[in-house]
Amino acid sequence: MNTHRTVRKPRRSSSAAQTARLLGLTLLCLAANISWAADDTSAALSTLAKGSPAAVAAALPGLVGASDPAARRALAALEAGDLYRLRPEDRLVIGRREGRNYALIAIDTGEALPPVPRRRVRRIALTNALRSELASLKALAGLNAPAAMERLAAVEALSGSLSSPVRTRLETQLRSEDDAQVRAAIATALAIADLSAADSALAIAATERLAGIVQPAARRALQELAASPQASPALRSAAEQALTVTRQKLEWYARVETLFFGLSLGSVLVLAAIGLAITFGVMGVINMAHGELIMLGAYTTYVLQQLLPSQLALSLLLSVPAAFLITAAVGIAIERGVIRHLYGRPLETLLATFGISLILQQTVRTVFSPLNRSVASPEFMQGSVELTAGLSFTNSRIVILVFALLVFAALQLLLRRSRLGLEIRAVAQNRRMARALGVRSHRIDALTFGLGAGIAGVAGVALSQLTNVGPNMGQAYIIDSFLVVVFGGVGNLWGTLVAGLSLGVLNKLFEPALGAVLAKVALLVLVIVFIQRRPQGLFPPQGRGATAP
Amino acid sequence: MKLAPILAGNRAGQVLLAVLLGATVLVPLLALVPAPGSALHLSSYTVTLLGKFLCFALLALSLDLVWGYCGMLSLGHGAFFALGGYAMGMYLMRQIGDRGVYGDPLLPDFMVFLNWDALPWYWQGFDALPLALLMVLLVPGTLALVFGWLAFRARVSGVYLSIMTQALTFALMLAFFRNEMGFGGNNGLTDFKDIAGHPIAEPATRCVLFALSALALAAAYLGGRYLVTSKFGAVLLAIRDGEDRARFLGYRVEHYKLWIFTLSAMLAGIAGALYVPQVGIINPGEFAPLNSIEYAIWVAVGGRGTLHGAVLGALTVNYGKTVFTAALPELWLFALGALFVLATLFLPRGLLGAFRRSDTSS
Numbered sequence: 001m002n003t004h005r006t007v008r009k010p011r012r013s014s015s016a017a018q019t020a021r022l023l024g025l026t027l028l029c030l031a032a033n034i035s036w037a038a039d040d041t042s043a044a045l046s047t048l049a050k051g052s053p054a055a056v057a058a059a060l061p062g063l064v065g066a067s068d069p070a071a072r073r074a075l076a077a078l079e080a081g082d083l084y085r086l087r088p089e090d091r092l093v094i095g096r097r098e099g100r101n102y103a104l105i106a107i108d109t110g111e112a113l114p115p116v117p118r119r120r121v122r123r124i125a126l127t128n129a130l131r132s133e134l135a136s137l138k139a140l141a142g143l144n145a146p147a148a149m150e151r152l153a154a155v156e157a158l159s160g161s162l163s164s165p166v167r168t169r170l171e172t173q174l175r176s177e178d179d180a181q182v183r184a185a186i187a188t189a190l191a192i193a194d195l196s197a198a199d200s201a202l203a204i205a206a207t208e209r210l211a212g213i214v215q216p217a218a219r220r221a222l223q224e225l226a227a228s229p230q231a232s233p234a235l236r237s238a239a240e241q242a243l244t245v246t247r248q249k250l251e252w253y254a255r256v257e258t259l260f261f262g263l264s265l266g267s268v269l270v271l272a273a274i275g276l277a278i279t280f281g282v283m284g285v286i287n288m289a290h291g292e293l294i295m296l297g298a299y300t301t302y303v304l305q306q307l308l309p310s311q312l313a314l315s316l317l318l319s320v321p322a323a324f325l326i327t328a329a330v331g332i333a334i335e336r337g338v339i340r341h342l343y344g345r346p347l348e349t350l351l352a353t354f355g356i357s358l359i360l361q362q363t364v365r366t367v368f369s370p371l372n373r374s375v376a377s378p379e380f381m382q383g384s385v386e387l388t389a390g391l392s393f394t395n396s397r398i399v400i401l402v403f404a405l406l407v408f409a410a411l412q413l414l415l416r417r418s419r420l421g422l423e424i425r426a427v428a429q430n431r432r433m434a435r436a437l438g439v440r441s442h443r444i445d446a447l448t449f450g451l452g453a454g455i456a457g458v459a460g461v462a463l464s465q466l467t468n469v470g471p472n473m474g475q476a477y478i479i480d481s482f483l484v485v486v487f488g489g490v491g492n493l494w495g496t497l498v499a500g501l502s503l504g505v506l507n508k509l510f511e512p513a514l515g516a517v518l519a520k521v522a523l524l525v526l527v528i529v530f531i532q533r534r535p536q537g538l539f540p541p542q543g544r545g546a547t548a549p
Numbered sequence: 550m551k552l553a554p555i556l557a558g559n560r561a562g563q564v565l566l567a568v569l570l571g572a573t574v575l576v577p578l579l580a581l582v583p584a585p586g587s588a589l590h591l592s593s594y595t596v597t598l599l600g601k602f603l604c605f606a607l608l609a610l611s612l613d614l615v616w617g618y619c620g621m622l623s624l625g626h627g628a629f630f631a632l633g634g635y636a637m638g639m640y641l642m643r644q645i646g647d648r649g650v651y652g653d654p655l656l657p658d659f660m661v662f663l664n665w666d667a668l669p670w671y672w673q674g675f676d677a678l679p680l681a682l683l684m685v686l687l688v689p690g691t692l693a694l695v696f697g698w699l700a701f702r703a704r705v706s707g708v709y710l711s712i713m714t715q716a717l718t719f720a721l722m723l724a725f726f727r728n729e730m731g732f733g734g735n736n737g738l739t740d741f742k743d744i745a746g747h748p749i750a751e752p753a754t755r756c757v758l759f760a761l762s763a764l765a766l767a768a769a770y771l772g773g774r775y776l777v778t779s780k781f782g783a784v785l786l787a788i789r790d791g792e793d794r795a796r797f798l799g800y801r802v803e804h805y806k807l808w809i810f811t812l813s814a815m816l817a818g819i820a821g822a823l824y825v826p827q828v829g830i831i832n833p834g835e836f837a838p839l840n841s842i843e844y845a846i847w848v849a850v851g852g853r854g855t856l857h858g859a860v861l862g863a864l865t866v867n868y869g870k871t872v873f874t875a876a877l878p879e880l881w882l883f884a885l886g887a888l889f890v891l892a893t894l895f896l897p898r899g900l901l902g903a904f905r906r907s908d909t910s911s
Contacts, residue, residue, distance in 0.1 A: 366879065
C-alpha cells in the first residue's frame with residue numbers, strides 16, 4: 001500500500017520511505033476507524049519525543065483526534081513550529097526564545113520550566129510531507145465529526161489524489177453517511193481521484209460522473225485533464241464534454257441568478273413606486289416628497305432599533321406598522337396643509353411637494369445627522385439559501401421580494417374588498433357622483449394620500465435592510481418610482497407591479513454589457529422612448545372613464 | 550421688429566431694460582475706475598456674482614417662455630443650460646493649451662490623466678470660438694428638437710412632460726459623471742485661463758462678460774416680448790389655456806410647442822455659455838434634477854407669463870440665497886422648501902401678481 005507514495009516520488013531517502021510506510025500503516029488503522037486509547041496517546045508522545053521524522057510520522061496518528069490535553073498541546077506546538085525536545089532527558093517542551101536562553105513549558109504538565117540555554121533543546125520540525133499527512137489525518141478524523149458541515153469540510157480537505165486507505169475510508173463513509181451534501185462531496189472526491197486511474201474506461205466513467213458538478217475542484221480537475229498531454233484523446237474529449245455540460249449548467253445558473261437579482265431590484269422598485277401609484281395614479285397628485293416619506297419610514301426603523309437594541313427581529317416587525325402610521329400621519333398633514341389647496345393645479349402641486357421634500361430632508365439632517373446611519377439586520381434576514389451547489393439567494397432579498405408581493409396583495413385587497421377601497425375608487429372615478437351618493441370626498445382624499453404615504457413608509461422599512469439610511473436616500477428613488485408608475489400605466493396597480501419587476505430585470509440584463517451607470521441611462525432612455533410611443537403606459541386605462549393624461 | 554410696440558404700456562419692461570442698460574455701463578465703470586478700497590469700487594467678486602445672477606435670469610426667462618406662455622413645465626432646463634456650458638467649457642479647455650498640469654499641448658489634463666492619446670472627434674474644432682458659440686446654440690437646440698419632436702408628437706404633456714424632462718436631465722447627469730464620456734467625469738471642466746485671448750480672471754474680462762450677460766438678457770427680453778406679443782405668442786397662449794381647442798381650430802399645436810421649446814433650450818444654452826466663464830467651472834452637478842426644479846421656483850416666485858417676472862424671481866431668489874447661505878447655511882434648505890410651498894400657495898401669480906393685483910398678466 002505504500003507503493004502509491006513511493007512511485008509518485010521515487011527519489012526519496014530511505015528514512016522518508018520508512019516514514020511513508022509507517023504512515024501508510026497508520027492511515028490504514030485510522031481508515032478502519034480504530035479509536036485510540038489513552039495509553040496509545042502517551043506511547044505516541046514518547047515516540048514523538050525521539051524527534052526524528054520517522055518517529056514524528058509514527059506518533060502523528062496517536063495524536064490527531066486524541067482528547068488528552070498533553071497530546072493537543074504537542075500537536076498545536078508541532079504545527080506552530082515551537083515544539084522542542086529537552087536534552088538529555090528527552091522531554092517534550094514548548095520553547096520560546098528569550099535572548100540567549102529558551103523559556104520552556106512542559107508538554108505533559110503544561111507548567112513552566114526554568115529556562116535553558118540553546119544547546120539543551122532540539123526543535124522537532126514538520127517536513128512538507130509530514131505536514132500534508134497531518135492535514136489528511138486531521139481530515140480523516142474530521143469524517144467522524146458529528147456536525148455535517150465539519151464532515152463536509154473534511155471531505156473537501158481530502159479531495160485530490162487519494163491514497164488507497166483514504167479511498168477505502170471514504171467509500172466506507174459513503175455507505176454510512178446520511179447527509180446528502182456530504183455524500184455528494186464524497187462521490188465527487190472519488191470521481192476526481194478516478195480521473196487519474198490507469199484504467200481509461202474507469203477514468204472516462206469518472207468524467208461522466210463529474211459532468212455538471214459545479215464545484216471548483218471538479219472543474220479544475222477536468223480542465224487539467226482536458227489539457228493534459230499524457231491523457232489519451234478519448235479521455236481528453238470526454239473531459240471536454242463533461243466540462244461543456246458543467247459550463248452550460250453554470251450559464252443557466254447565471255441566468256437564474258440574473259433573473260433573481262432583477263426581480264429583487266424590481267421588488268424594491270415596486271415597493272417604492274406603489275405608494276406613488278396610489279397618490280399619483282388614483283388621485284392625480286404629483287408627490288415629489290414621496291422619496292422623503294420612504295426615508296422617514298427607514299428612519300423609523302432606525303429609531304426603533306435604537307430603542308430595542310437587543311430585539312432586532314421584534315423591532316423590525318414593529319417598524320412596519322410604526323412606519324406606516326408615522327408616514328401616513330405626515331402624509332395626511334401634507335394633504336390637509338398644502339395639497340388640498342392645489343387640486344386641479346398639478347404643476348403647482350409638484351413644486352409645493354418638492355419644497356416639502358426639501359424641508360423633510362433638512363429636518364432629518366438636523367435631527368439625526370447628515371451622515372448615513374446603518375440599520376442592523378435580524379438573523380432571518382442574514383445569510384443565504386443555497387438552492388443547489390453554485391446557486392444561492394440571499395435571505396434579505398428573498399424576504400423583501402415576498403414582502404413587496406404581500407404589500408401589493410394587501411393593497412389590492414384593501415382597494416377591492418373594503419369600504420374604504422370602494423370609496424377611494426368611487427372618488428377617483430367620479431368625484432361629484434360619489435359626493436352626491438354621500439361619500440365624504442375630502443376625508444377620502446386625506447385618507448388616500450395617507451395610504452399612499454404609509455406604504456412609502458413601509459417601503460422605507462424594507463429599504464433600510466438593503467441600503468444605508470440617510471437624508472438623501474429618498475431622492476435616489478423618486479425618479480425611478482415615477483418612471484415605474486408611468487411605464488405601468490397611471491392608475492393601474494397591476495401595471496405598476498409588472499413595470500417595476502420588468503424594469504428591475506431589464507436593468508440587471510443590461511448591467512453586464514453596459515456597466516451599472518450606463519445600464520441605468522439606457523433604461524431611462526428606453527422608458528422615455530416607450531412613453532413617447534405609448535403615452536399611457538403598458539396597460540392604458542380603457543373605457544369611458546379613460547381620459548388622456 | 551420695432552421696439553415701440555413691445556415696450557408701449559409695459560412699465561415693468563421699460564424699467565427692466567433701463568436697469569440692464571444702466572448696469573451694462575455703470576458696473577464696469579465702478580469696477581474699473583475707482584481705486585480698490587474706495588467706497589464706490591465694485592470688487593471682481595461682486596461683478597462676477599451679478600453676472601451670474603444675470604445668467605440665471607436669462608435661464609429663468611427661457612423657462613418662462615415654455616412654462617408661462619405655453620404651459621409646459623420643463624424640469625430639464627438644467628440640461629440645456631449645462632450643455633451650453635459644456636460647449637463653452639470645451640472651448641475654454643482648449644484655450645489652456647500647454648499650460649495644464651501635464652503640459653500637453655493638445656489634450657486637456659483629464660484626458661492625459663486617463664491615458665488617452667488623441668482628442669475625441671467631438672472635441673475637434675472647439676479651439677475656435679465661432680464653432681464653440683455655434684455649438685452653444687446647436688447642441689441644446691438639437692436635443693430639444695429631437696426630444697420635443699418625440700414628446701409632442703406623442704402628445705406627452707402636463708406632468709408627464711415634466712417627469713420626462715426630469716428623467717432626461719437625470720440620465721444626462723449619470724452619463725456625464727462617467728469618465729469615458731470624455732467631459733472630465735466627476736470634476737467636469739475647470740482651470741480655465743483665457744477667453745478670446747484675454748485672461749479670464751482679469752477684472753476687465755469679468756466686466757466684459759458681465760456686460761455681455763446684461764446685453765444678452767436685454768436682447769432675450771426684447772426678443773421674447775416681441776415673440777409673445779406677436780400672433781405666434783397668441784397661439785402659444787391659446788395652447789396653454791386650451792390645447793385641444795387650439796388644435797381643433799386648425800393650429801398645428803406640436804409645431805408651435807416644438808419651436809418655442811427649441812428656442813427656449815437655445816436661450817438656456819446661451820445662459821450656460823455665459824455662466825461658465827464667469828464661475829470658472831462646469832461639472833455634471835449642473836444636470837442635477839434639483840437644479841432644474843429650482844429654476845422653476847424662480848419663475849414661480851417672480852410670476853409666470855410676463856418674462857420680467859421670471860427675471861425678477863431669479864434675481865430675488867438668488868440674492869436671497871447668497872445672503873442666506875452666508876448667514877445661516879444650515880437653514881437655507883428650510884427656507885427654499887418653504888419658498889416652494891408658500892409661493893405656490895399664496896403667490897399663484899408670483900411677486901408681480903402680489904404687488905399689482907390689477908395686472909392681467911398677459
